[in-house]
Amino acid sequence: MGGRERHIGTAERRARLALRQRLAAGARATTPEEVARSLVALHGTDPATVYLAVGARLAEADGTVAEVGRALYEDRTLVRMHGMRHTVFVFPAELAAVVHASTGPANAAKARAGLIKDMVTGSGGRLTEEWLREVETSALAALARRGQATVAELTRDEPRLKEQFTYAAGRSYESLHTVSSQLMRVLGVEGRVVRGRPLGAWTSSQFRWAVAPPHPDVPSDGAQAELLRRWLTVCGPATEADLKWWTGWRVTEVRRALTAIGATAVTLDGGMTAYVTAGDEEPVRAPAGPWAALLPGLDPTAMxxxxxxxxxxxxxxxxxxxxxxxxxxxxxxxxxxxxxxGQRPDGEVVWRLLETEGGGREATAAIEAEAARLTSWLAGTRVTPRFRTPLERELSR
Structure with missing residues (x-):
């Protein structure tokens, strides 16, 4: 990471973003798999985000829903699983083992320990760790027999999944938790189950579950280095703080991975030090012209x-x-x-500028074209973000 440091200014960072995030018109992709490999990870907490994020980056967006569904549920070239920061993402299938080995074990141990503590305390000792092991073994066997199943279906096979315990007793946020929902979350973090097809439309947040295919044994250090290398290729230059935030790793893990891939230090506007992958410090040519994009809530570029x-x-x-x-x-x-x-009740996509400097009529025309493009491929489907924001609420009335 030593040597002469090149300066990468804001204009060049924006050019890199346009090309590597598949947002400039000439950089758009042809398949959902191409988009996912380019971005490394698509936020999957809100199911609609995956489709909208892919559609914004496809040269031909009209077939987005069918194509993403094919990749997720038929070809299984994309997989929805827990990853960095205990968050659900959609990854290229070939990255699943790397993601799990780089972030999964530590997250899984913490998640299981938390569930056991909450469950034992919240049930007055009635539900124990040994009891939970017995129930999960039974539930996983039932899931394997069914292939895919909802939680409701699994509770018919294993009724003990319906047991409840009190979370945060005596506090303002006290609530009843059901073993089934909490256990499936932990099994997901552990990489033992994955989300299958949703119930209902592609915008639904209710999923079936399936037993996860076995992960190859990948050393944690090597997995972290590979994941960071891929992400830095797409998002570099990035600061140490950016890397720590995106991965959820300790700063020592970030630094070890940077060293392992031989990352190169550069400077940014404002004097901050950032990193790019080895050999990626050369200047990047800007896109052929300015570009517009409408990106969904939780889009991987904005986040x-x-x-x-x-x-x-x-x-x-x-x-x-x-x-x-x-x-x-x-x-x-x-x-x-x-x-x-935002999106009005009749399905029309509407937008508002909050920053008017630069662009003028060219920007307005380009944004209008993207809004019309999005309205067309949504074809009347209403998409309400899972995490609503002030401007989106106002525009969607």
Whole structure:
């Protein structure tokens, strides 16, 4: 990571974003798999985000729903699973073992320990760790027999999954938790089950479950190095803080992975040190022309870095983020966020500029074209973001 440091300014960072995030018109992809491999991970907490994020990056977007469904549920070239920061993502299938080995074991141990503690305490000792092991063995066997199943179907095979315990007894957020929902979450973090087809339409948050295919044994250090290399190729330059935030790793793990891949240090506007992969410090040519994009809530580009001032003005955040820091639908013009969008009850996509500097009529025309494109392929399907933001709520009335 030593040697001469090159400077990469904001304009070049935006050019890299446009090309590597498949957002400039000439950089768009032809398949969902191509999009996922380019971005490394698609946020999957909100199911609609996966489809909308892919559609925004396809040269021909009209077949997005069918093509993403094919990749997820027929060819299984994409897989929805827990990854960084205890978050659900969609990854290329060939990355599943790397993601699990790089982030899964530590997250899984913490998740299981938390469930056992909450369950034993919240049941007054009635439900024990040994009891949970017996129930999960039975539930996994039932899931294997069925192939795919909802939680309701599994509870018919293993009624003990319906047992409940009190979470945070005596506190303002006290609530009853059911063993089934909490156990399936833990098994997902452990990489033992995966989400299958949704119940209902592609926008549904209710999924069937399936037993996960076995993961090859990948050393943790090597997995972390490979995951960081792939992400830095797409998102570099990135600071150490960006990397720590995106992965959820300890700073020592981030530094070890940077060293393992021989990352190169560069400087950014403002004097910060950032990193790119070895050999990627050469200048990047800007796209052929300015570009517009309408990206969904939780889009991997908008959520890609912890430090976002180079593409998103702090003044825009109150309108575009919820109170937990989740980004809503955003409008982009030539490498920066300039506004947000929503969808009216009749299905029309509407948008508003919050930043008007630059672009003028060209920007307005390009954004209008993207809104019409999105309205067309949604074909009347209403998409309500899971995490709603002030501007999205206002535009969607």
């Amino acid at each position: 890609g870095w912890q430090e976002r001032d180079w593409y998103l003005s702090p003044d825009l955040r109150p309108a575009l983020f919820d109170r937990s820091g989740n980004v809503g639908p955003t409008v982009w013009w030539d490498g920066r966020v300039v506004g947000g969008w």
